[in-house]
Amino acid sequence: MKLALAILLNAALAVLFWRWLMAQLRVPRLGRWVLPTLLFKLLAWAAACWKPSSDAFHMQQFSSTMTRQLWERPGAWLQAMLGNEFHYSKKLYLVYHGYSNTFFTAKILSVLNLASYSSNWGNGLYLSLFCFVACWVLVRTVAQVFPQTPAGAALIGFMAWPMVVYWTAGITKESLVLGSAAGLVAIVVRWLYGNKAVSIISVIGFVLLAVLQFKMRYFFAALLFAALGGVVLMRLLELLGVTRRWLLITAFVAAIGVGTWVGSEVTLVFRTNRITLQLLRNYNQLSRESEGKPRIVFVEFRPTAESALRNAPQAAWEAISRPWFWEGGALYKVAGLENLVLLAVLAVAVVATLRGQPGRLPFALVMALLFYCLALAVLLGLSTPNLGTLNRYRAALLPFVLWLALQNDYAARVLRRFGL
Structure with a gap:
């Protein structure tokens, strides 16, 4: 049977x-x-x-x-x-x-x-x-x-x-x-x-x-749902004739703020103090398990929103860039070499954007994806100091980062030469 x-x-x-x-x-x-x-x-x-x-x-x-x-x-x-x-x-x-x-x-x-x-x-x-x-x-x-x-x-x-x-x-x-x-x-x-x-x-x-x-992963989901809700709102505003980008961004930020407040009222899991405390617990536990190995280290990390915001830039940067190719064992080195390529792609995307050639994805979708990528990078960097674990968790982040980073006109020309 x-x-x-x-x-x-x-x-x-x-x-x-x-x-x-x-x-x-x-x-x-x-x-x-x-x-x-x-x-x-x-x-x-x-x-x-x-x-x-x-x-x-x-x-x-x-x-x-x-x-x-x-x-x-x-x-x-x-x-x-x-x-x-x-x-x-x-x-x-x-x-x-x-x-x-x-x-x-x-x-x-x-x-x-x-x-x-x-x-x-x-x-x-x-x-x-x-x-x-x-x-x-x-x-x-x-x-x-x-x-x-x-x-x-x-x-x-x-x-x-x-x-x-x-x-x-x-x-x-x-x-x-x-x-x-x-x-x-x-x-x-x-x-x-x-x-x-x-x-x-x-x-x-x-x-x-x-x-x-x-x-x-409900924290990943919360960020994704917020991004998708934001792009729906901005798209509706565009269809109603709102085209000024600063108005779309303001509406998006306001929606994220309201959604955060509603989420914190509905469940204690999304209260700011609960989130920062959980981030610190994860950070401390994985730091202890990673003793003697390459890891993300903050000068000071406390269970407060102010401390999380202060460490957010470092967290996002290291979540994207670590490990470096000279760190750790063989898998770390492979990931490090891949990260060098990723950083080169991001550098080209920044230059292209500054020169007014960011690509042709709709503005609302770019804003939503950019929010998701940055917020998730901060979340991963703050909660996952172990670079091996971080490299695995980033599998949910990197595709969206690359999708955005390869939109610019410079990258598009190269991709089209390969039939992409």
């Missing part, structure tokens, strides 16, 4: 993916890149599953037990899926005092196990392909909706940047974080700038992806 169900599910998923892939191969300008980027993703998947991280191993083992419970006692499994406790036997149980994205990921894997037959390789493939498809949908959407912009900007950021591809392959939370974020942005871009009416399917997809994004 279990094997027959796994074969049936895999056959159905394979047919769906094959039909989707054949359709993407016929997409103008981008179709010829789908197979190379898919191969790159599959190589990263093989590397990730060949030597899974301790986190991936733990989630897979946990999910396998949950799947056994699904077959033996579906009611108990459903209760675990809806709560924060898992009870399999008197000696095997887990109780989470508060929310755990590790537990949530294990819940997802417990369902995927029905198709993968509880295989680490199978589940890693499903998550990798989910991220690949979601990112490709965003890349294709941008190329269709904004044909005047370089298609290669989003393609490189979401599909070809080595560390992004590596950290979103296999059984990783980042595959779900980036995949859901890319899907949400793609839907909103099509709603606001596309010519098609809002469909029920897109609304359902948006809700499901929003839930997934929030469940995986």
Whole structure:
């Protein structure tokens, strides 16, 4: 029964993916890149599953037990899926005092196990392909909706940047974080700038992806939702005839301020003192674990908004630029060399912007993405001093940074020479 169900599910998923892939191969300008980027993703998947991280191993083992419970006692499994406790036997149980994205990921894997037959390789493939498809949908959407912009900007950021591809392959939370974020942005871009009416399917997809994004990393989700809400507001103002950029920026900042206040009133999690205290706790814990290793160090960091703001520039800078290529072991050096390329791309983008050639993405969308990138860089820099962990978390940030940085006319000319 279990094997027959796994074969049936895999056959159905394979047919769906094959039909989707054949359709993407016929997409103008981008179709010829789908197979190379898919191969790159599959190589990263093989590397990730060949030597899974301790986190991936733990989630897979946990999910396998949950799947056994699904077959033996579906009611108990459903209760675990809806709560924060898992009870399999008197000696095997887990109780989470508060929310755990590790537990949530294990819940997802417990369902995927029905198709993968509880295989680490199978589940890693499903998550990798989910991220690949979601990112490709965003890349294709941008190329269709904004044909005047370089298609290669989003393609490189979401599909070809080595560390992004590596950290979103296999059984990783980042595959779900980036995949859901890319899907949400793609839907909103099509709603606001596309010519098609809002469909029920897109609304359902948006809700499901929003839930997934929030469940995986709610602080990341809060920043993304704020950015998407801001671009919706600015786009509506543009449609009403408001074209002065300072008015759009004022409306965007006001909306972020109101949203922050409402969020702090709805839940204590988003109170300023709670956020800064959690940032400091994460910073101190990871600093202790990183003793003797390259890490982000602040002169003084206290659990206050003033201290967080004072350290924000350093946090954002080091979240983008660290590690340097001379720091740490082999993986640090690879990431450091990649960061040198990233900084060169950002330098060109700054020069192009100062010379009045920033690119042709809509102003409202650029503002929203810029806010998301800066705010997330500050959040990561303040809370994640360990450079290894930071490099993994940045997989949700770097694609958007590169998408923006490669919009300028200088980069666009180079990309178009390569057919991008």
